[in-house]
Amino acid sequence: MCFIQKTPEGGFLEMILMDERLFFTKGTIVKEHELLEIPEHVYDFTTxxxxxxxxxxxxxxxxxxxxxxxxxxxxxxxxxxxxxxxxxxxxxxxxxxxxxxxxxxxxxxxxxxxxxxxxxxxxxxxxxxxxxxxxxxxxxxxxxxxxxxxxxxxxxxxxxxxxxxxxxxxxxxxxVNTPVKSVMEINEFDRELFCVTLAKIEKFFVANGWSYEGCSRCNVKGDPETTYICSGCGKSNTGTVARFRIEILVSQEKECAEFVLWDKECVQLLNVTAAELKKQLIDDGEVDPLAFPEAIECILGKMLAFKIKVQPRCRKSFVIQISDDEQIIDSIKLKLPSDEV
The missing domain is CATH 2.40.50 (OB fold (Dihydrolipoamide Acetyltransferase, E2P))
Known part of the structure; x- marks a missing residue:
């Protein structure tokens, strides 16, 4: 990122680089490029x-x-x-x-x-x-x-x-801005992509855990032992909050894929926070901090609409939104190939 300013003396322009990842070398060529119109405001309304x-x-x-x-x-x-x-x-x-x-x-x-x-x-x-x-x-x-x-x-x-x-x-x-894709297509992508699909939750990858300690202000992983500056929100923190992170296997006909459910979607599905679930485990006498709660198993077999970010490098897709709305599910079914529904 950079911006151009005119020096007080006038006569020439000065380019100030704002991102250390941007380098100009001897062979760098700068060309004029016509940019698309950028909207003055972009809103993401919450209903x-x-x-x-x-x-x-x-x-x-x-x-x-x-x-x-x-x-x-x-x-x-x-x-x-x-x-x-x-x-x-x-x-x-x-x-x-x-x-x-x-x-x-x-x-x-x-x-x-x-x-x-x-x-x-x-x-x-x-x-x-x-x-x-x-x-x-x-x-x-x-x-x-x-x-x-x-x-x-x-x-x-x-x-x-x-x-x-x-x-x-x-x-x-x-x-919005997310095409409907089948699980087969998702598995074949070789680049990051946002899309929507319909799939059933088949199982959990229990060995990978179900929660992590995150910043109290955002979802970035934090350090519960010390005071630290969060790399996500930039705020100083003296503690952390338990947040969900559950790796699941989903299916669509004969195709399967690995998705990662994050805190917001898990709370939506389970109607309980990770902190509350951890407290329940302790109250029930569970001493293993990595124990997988039985309460999470209620989401197995659920057919859901998923909005995801496909991550080919780690062979997983991160879930950014879920829905069990019948209108949304029916709309996805109409856009999927008939043999994938």
């Missing part, structure tokens, strides 16, 4: 369904999009989720707004897990941005989907119907 179901991790910041309904005008008996924003622009915008839906994007928001009977809190962070009815593609696409939702007679009905708008977008999100 309300993912947040409410616990699929969205509270360890990372998220982008959310939705239709504004009201500001503390109606109280709910049992609210499930509350969005906190301290930006005065929203109330100011409401005073001037006349007609039409108000679509809001909140970037880099923090998910706060519920405590007791309290709802899930979505709160803006220091670096969050609030976009209100901006003239951008994402808001226009969301507004177009809302046009198909019938007019509602009550606020609760509106919230329910707005929630349904995400169903189609969740399915689209699963397939």
């Amino acid at each position: 309300f369904e993912e947040i409410l179901s616990g699929q969205a991790s509270s360890d990372v910041l998220v982008d959310v999009i939705g239709q504004f309904v009201d500001i503390e005008q109606e109280r709910y008996d049992n609210p499930k989720m509350v969005i906190h924003m301290k930006d005065p622009r929203l109330s100011n915008f409401m005073e001037k707004h006349e007609t039409g839906p108000i679509i809001i994007i909140l970037t880099l928001a923090k998910i706060k897990d519920p405590k007791g009977e309290c709802p899930i809190i979505i709160q803006g962070s220091h670096d969050s941005k609030l976009l209100i009815n901006e003239n951008i593609v994402e808001i226009q696409q969301y507004r177009n989907r809302l046009d198909s939702v019938p007019v509602c007679e009550s606020l609760s009905q509106a919230i329910s119907q707005i929630s349904s708008v995400f169903e189609a977008s969740t399915i689209d999100k699963f397939f």
